[in-house]
Amino acid sequence: xxxxxxxxxxxxxxxxxxxxxxxxxxxxxxxxxxxxxxxxxxxxxxxxxxxxxxxxxxxxxxxxxxxxxxxxxxxxxxxxxxxxxxxxxxxxxxxxxxxxxxxxxxxxx
Amino acid sequence: xxxxxxxxxxxxxxxxxxxxxxxxxxxxxxxxxxxxxxxxxxxxxxxxxxxxxxxxxxxxxxxxxxxxxxxxxxxxxxxxxxxxxxxxxxxxxxxxxxxxxxxxxxxxxxxxxx
Numbered sequence: 001x002x003x004x005x006x007x008x009x010x011x012x013x014x015x016x017x018x019x020x021x022x023x024x025x026x027x028x029x030x031x032x033x034x035x036x037x038x039x040x041x042x043x044x045x046x047x048x049x050x051x052x053x054x055x056x057x058x059x060x061x062x063x064x065x066x067x068x069x070x071x072x073x074x075x076x077x078x079x080x081x082x083x084x085x086x087x088x089x090x091x092x093x094x095x096x097x098x099x100x101x102x103x104x105x106x107x108x109x
Numbered sequence: 110x111x112x113x114x115x116x117x118x119x120x121x122x123x124x125x126x127x128x129x130x131x132x133x134x135x136x137x138x139x140x141x142x143x144x145x146x147x148x149x150x151x152x153x154x155x156x157x158x159x160x161x162x163x164x165x166x167x168x169x170x171x172x173x174x175x176x177x178x179x180x181x182x183x184x185x186x187x188x189x190x191x192x193x194x195x196x197x198x199x200x201x202x203x204x205x206x207x208x209x210x211x212x213x214x215x216x217x218x219x220x221x222x223x
Contacts, residue, residue: 043202043214044153087152096143097204097212099152 003027006088006100014108017078021103023071023088032091033064035073037084038102044087047073078107112136113205115215122193123223129189130218132159132203138183139205144176147200147217159186159203193222 006023013019025033033050048055050062050071061074071088088100116131132142140161145153157178158166165178177189190197202217 041200041219043217045214046212091212096155096158098155099145101152 001026002101003098004088004090004100006086007103009103009105011103011105012108013078013105015078015080017107018074018076019078019105020075021073021086021088021105023073023100025069025071025088025090025098027090027092027098028069029092030069030090033071034089034091034097035060035062035071036087036089036099038087039084044089044099047086075105078105080107080109083107112207113203113213113215115201115203115218117218118216119219119221121221121223124194125192127189127191128193128220129187130201130203130220132186132188132205132215134184134205134207134213137205137207139186139207140183142180142186142203142205144178144186144188145202145204147202153202156188159188161186190220193220195222198222 004025035047036044037047038044048057050064052064054063059076063072083106085102085104087102089097091097112135114133142159144156146156147153155168156171159178159180161180167173180186198221200217200219203215204212206212
């Protein structure tokens with residue numbers, strides 16, 4: 001079993017749609033959780049950290065459920081520019097991170 | 110602006126040559142840096158942890174004699190792919206943590222071995 005597992009995808013949605021990605025992790029000692037965005041042939045860029053209380057940043061909402069070892073990302077009112085691969089990242093400590101395989105999102109006009 | 114740089118951004122070399130990739134933290138010191146590799150349509154896989162002033166720690170399955178890591182200063186780590194072969198062609202990315210929950214990635218180096 002992989003340490004971090006994500007929805008297989010790909011997700012193809014129309015502009016304005018709401019889309020949710022899920023991620024589960026196996027290491028219960030994990031302390032830090034993130035969603036990264038990676039555009040084709042570029043480095044990953046931090047989208048948002050994920051906190052136990054849940055957090056929101058504009059159209060993006062992240063949730064963490066430690067008991068179930070589950071993380072989610074919700075994107076509301078999808079834009080064409082949201083098309084990318086979204087990586088779930090789990091870290092037991094600063095820096096040494098385990099990446100999920102990523103979920104590809106394509107937002108169509 | 111970028112806080113972690115990598116050089117070169119891409120390199121094409123012949124099989125059997127060695128390639129050095131540099132990773133620099135630009136406005137902070139990093140006692141630890143991380144090297145990842147990403148093959149097409151796959152996620153990033155941690156190769157090794159680069160430790161300033163001491164030996165690097167390699168992940169299982171990564172040959173330490175093949176991928177030489179040197180962390181000579183608090184702002185520079187280098188990865189040398191020795192005797193590169195076509196199967197080493199990949200996207201190599203470094204990262205450096207600036208704080209407990211702040212990790213910055215370099216822009217990556219695309220290596221193509223002919």
